Amino acid sequence: MxxxxxxxxxxxxxxxxxxxxxxxxxxxxxxxxxxxxxxxxxxxxxxxxxxxxxxxxxxxxxxxxxxxxxxxxxxxxxxxxxxxxxxxxxxxxxxxxxxxxxxxxxxxxxxxxxxxxxxxxxxxxxxxLISRADDFLTVSKNTPYRVFTPFYKKLRSELNLYKFHTNNNKHVKSADAPAVLYKHSQTLDQLSLLDYHPWHEKLHNFWSPGEKKASETLDSFINDSLFNYQSERDFPELDGTSRLSAHLQYGEISVQQIITQLVPLIEMQGGNIAQQAEVFLRQLIWREFARYTLWHFPETSTQPMNPKFTKRFWKTDSVNLEKWQQGKTGIPIIDAGMKQLWESGTMHNRVRMLVASLLTKNMGISWQQGAHWFWDTLVDADLANNTMGWQWVAGCGVDAAPYYRIFNPETQAKKFDKQGYYINRWLDKPSTMKPSQPVVDLATSRVNALDRYNNIIRHNQ
Ligand SMILES: Cc1cc2nc3c(=O)[nH]c(=O)nc-3n(C[C@H](O)[C@H](O)[C@H](O)COP(=O)(O)OP(=O)(O)OC[C@H]3O[C@@H](n4cnc5c(N)ncnc54)[C@H](O)[C@@H]3O)c2cc1C
The missing domain is CATH 3.40.50.620 (HUPs)
Structure with a gap:
């Protein structure tokens, strides 16, 4: 047998x-x-x-x-x-x-x-998952959590880091005997995962999938970047984050393995590194919250959590959607983000929030259109995180960003890419290029978006 x-x-x-x-x-x-x-x-x-x-x-x-x-x-x-x-x-x-x-x-x-x-x-x-958080319910209503902070507090308070352990079977034993090959099995190539057109070859310049690289990535993040995680994680040009999301998505590393490495830092060393490890752990709990939310509200992968945001709320604008997808909005940090996504299969979290805010709020295009584009282009495309990220920014999901929070990509660029290194890296010589007309006027589209949201949220109770 x-x-x-x-x-x-x-x-x-x-x-x-x-x-x-x-x-x-x-x-x-x-x-x-x-x-x-x-x-x-x-x-x-x-x-x-x-x-x-x-x-x-x-x-x-x-x-x-x-x-x-x-x-x-x-x-x-x-x-x-x-x-x-x-x-x-x-x-x-x-x-x-x-x-x-x-x-x-x-x-x-x-x-x-x-x-x-x-x-x-x-x-x-x-x-x-990190824990058996699926059973968590709010004390007041006995319903699933919809807000991150109380969920985080509950999970964190129940997470006994000392008891945290992994199988840690570094020396995996060999199977006792080779199994028979099943006659109908196929080769990896026969799965046809790779598109015929070799557009994806450029991804090798940025990523090396697999368990070995996942573990090296975690080690180098802990040694080189964790101590500045809180202050650098929002700056897209810095190596301030772990870059573990795709490795985690495919289970090349487990969330338990990551936490196991954080435990001695949190519990033993104290001081700055313990604080930074807590901030990083909080991000992993955001990931857990996304899984929890999708589990309790499975329809949210396609439907807004807040049912007021029906299809009618959003504009159909295929011309501007395409400009956004192609990084041709005329707004440098947005175009840099979309180019980073197209070239490397990823985008910094801060810039993900900016491009999502521009699409859904200033341009009025549905979060589902943005989520689908991310789904096709991200190497870390993850149903739970992508759904939560898009609904959060669009203001229609769990713990949604307040609808009046509309990022101004120009002020955000001044704050998080002051020297323009990120923009210069991803756009062809932006400083010498004639600026193209932006797809939307940021000030007017902000006012229009506020009107639309006010109307639906306040007056349409
Ligand atoms: C519109 C939008 C769409 C997104 N789509 C995805 C997606 O498809 N796949 C995906 O993995 N993440 C997604 N995110 C979350 C976040 O942008 C990425 O997890 C992060 O950029 C990955 O980089 P990192 O591994 O260096 O993160 P780090 O800062 O090193 O964080 C460590 C890990 O914590 C988790 N994490 C961090 N931030 C978040 C967050 N906001 N929500 C949930 N988990 C988080 C990730 O698993 C990440 O790998 C999205 C965010 C937004 C705003």
Whole structure:
């Protein structure tokens, strides 16, 4: 008999409880990755994410080979594939780590019930979150939290860092015997994750997906940048943040592994570094809050949390939308951000807020249009974080930024890119270029946006 190990968003060997569990069974391990675009529908990975996923799977496959496990690929329906494999490859147990996303959970439930009907053991591991925060409810109303600060306080107060531990199986043991190769499996290339046109090759200049790089990135962030995290994290030209988001998204590193490294800094060293580690931990709890919100309000990936913001609230303006997408708004920090996104598959958090505010508030275009563009172009595209980020800025989500908070990209650029290094880096010689006419007049569009929001929020109760 064999053990079936299904990789999803846990593409690593170290501190991978599902892998540890599979190896502990002492039977040959059949490891699979199933790419199911038809199941994910509109949330199938976008172009930049597929590039990352391809590289990450390649690294994982090489690493697994070293411990006697062959990663087998399928481009298929996950329910059918696992069910068939379980029967045809003499599987006695199936193990996987939950993805903790509502649209994926329904398939995991179906798979579990199919397997149990066949008398096959199922081990579903909860490892995507820092804590079991899903059960948190407000004391006053006994409903899910919609505001970050009380959620943060509750989670933080219940997080016992001393008890925090990881499997930390640095020396992952080898599988006892090589598993049989399933005859219908495919090669990584047959998943066709990479677009035929090699536009994505430029991403190699910025990123190196995989577990090894994830762990090196964390180490160098802690050694070189953490001590200034609070003061530098808002400056797009500085290496002030961890750049871990895509590694986290694919589970090349777990949030537990990161916190394990923060614990000694928070609990033992005191002083500045402890404070900085707390600020960083708070960002990881924002990530947790995004997951919590999507879990309790799954419809928010496409619908506004505040139902007043129907389709009618937003303008349809494909010409200006395209200018925004292409970094041709005529507003330097916005265009620099959109160019950074296009060239490197990422954008600094401060600039993400600015481009989202311009699109939804000054230009009046729906947050869903912006979220879809990010989905296709970000290497760290993540349903929970992207949904929360866009709804927060647009003022229609949980803990939304007050609607009257409309970022002025010019004053923001003066504050966070004073010398213009970021703008100069991403725009072709902006200082010598004739400035193009901005897509919107910032002052007038601000007044118009305030009118629209006032109208919907105050008068349309
Ligand atoms: C409009 C908009 C869209 C966004 N879309 C995404 C997305 O698709 N994927 C994504 O991972 N993040 C998204 N974010 C959040 C944030 O911009 C990125 O997580 C961050 O820029 C990643 O860089 P970093 O890893 O260096 O962050 P760091 O500052 O080093 O933070 C560490 C980790 O904390 C988490 N984190 C940090 N800030 C946030 C936040 N505001 N919300 C939730 N988690 C956070 C991330 O997992 C991040 O990797 C979005 C933000 C906005 C405003």
């Amino acid at each position: 064999n053990t079936l190990l299904w990789f999803q968003r846990d593409l690593r060997l170290n501190d991978n409880p599902a892998l540890s569990w599979a190896l502990q069974q002492g039977k040959p391990v059949i490891a699979v990755y199933i790419y199911s675009p038809e199941e994910d529908a509109i949330w199938t990975e976008g172009g930049a994410s597929r590039w990352w996923l391809h590289q990450s799977l390649k690294k994982l496959s090489d690493d697994l080979q070293k411990i006697n496990i062959k990663l087998q690929f399928f481009k298929a329906n996950s329910v059918e594939t696992i069910s068939q494999l379980a029967t045809q490859a003499q599987v006695s147990a199936v193990v996987w780590t939950n993805r903790h996303e509502p649209h994926r959970n329904q398939y995991e439930n179906m798979i579990e019930s199919e397997l149990l009907k066949k008398g096959i053991e199922v081990e579903r591991i909860k490892d995507a």
